[in-house]
Amino acid sequence: MPANRRISMAVIRRLPRYYRYLGELLENGIKRISSKELSERMGVTASQIRQDLNNFGGFGQQGYGYNVEYLYKEIAKILGLDNKYKVIIVGVGNLGQALANYVKFEERGFVLCGLFDVNPRLIGMTIRGIEVKDIDEMEAFVKENKIDIAYLTLPKSKVRKVAEDLASWGVKGLWNFSPVDLDLSSDVIVEDVHLSDSLMTLSYRINRQMQKKEAQLKKLHK
């Protein structure tokens, strides 16, 4: 794929979903799938799938469909999952601990190397054999171990400074769980996960549905 080709974020965000569905097909022993069948399972149009995959050269064969394992592996490559990433977690509260214990990430190539916190009650504790270190030791650790990615589960007020530091020490990507959009000056890649945004979207949708139901009831009783 030419490095200068622009691919929209919308397409990129659909790729992990393709990967997930293909993984499930593989688990179920399905070796081949038509774009029509895949589209029905995923709830998107077949032409959408073809268009999306054509961004990366296309992988289907007329009259045959997709070879599930091949497509799964190719999408893994596109997503960079054939690489290994050295990861640290900054902020080892409940969420940090949950992420540290999530072995699925490890299996996909995101290898946990270090845990950092400021809380003396947490420092010295071990998770999956990795000791929680004082955040003061982080700079040396990141530089020595050439850390690629940091998961950030810090309080909102602390996260920006830590993020800027990590970027200046050579970290390539930040997975940010703090409720702040990290727009940093450097070219580090930031992926924000705003859990509370998602919860608020849920409450909005619940309310809208209740309003609709009430409106329908009123109509019925007129």
Added chain:
Amino acid sequence: MPANRRISMAVIRRLPRYYRYLGELLENGIKRISSKELSERMGVTASQIRQDLNNFGGFGQQGYGYNVEYLYKEIAKILGLDNKYKVIIVGVGNLGQALANYVKFEERGFVLCGLFDVNPRLIGMTIRGIEVKDIDEMEAFVKENKIDIAYLTLPKSKVRKVAEDLASWGVKGLWNFSPVDLDLSSDVIVEDVHLSDSLMTLSYRINRQMQKKEAQLKKLHK
């Protein structure tokens, strides 16, 4: 707002972000903001903001801008945050425990009422004063307490059945953390949080950037 008005999911997903930014302005004592200023902070166009808010009747005044506190409260209402929601968590592993300990959600009206798991080692444990109960007791609990929302942090293989059950017992919304798209037959609202999709998007973007940098280097050395 008329109940039958269609508002796009794209607009809806931006609302929590407005809410978050307005909350920060309030914290910093800012009482009034022009749409231009708000747009610069948020990295969206001023016309986008006006368009988005016009879906709900608009809140700005020509020449004055937005009253921050008023707009914050109005968006809270639109998001349904003036309501209280009774919440249970199903699956009290690391992530479930992290969510249970997240008091910010509680402050926004999502009141944790129950915790359920199948693991005998977890049953009987308490988090924030709430005892983890056997999942067998869930049906009675949900019906008696009229639970509104369930956070699902269960293994992929278990989640669909539990979700269908909860929906049939009257739960209105599901916040799903399992790596499955829950397309249920009932009209329960589902909000999926796919953490691994987000992490894969991060690795994709890191790889793309490295490819671009390599391409630039090659050009320089030609």
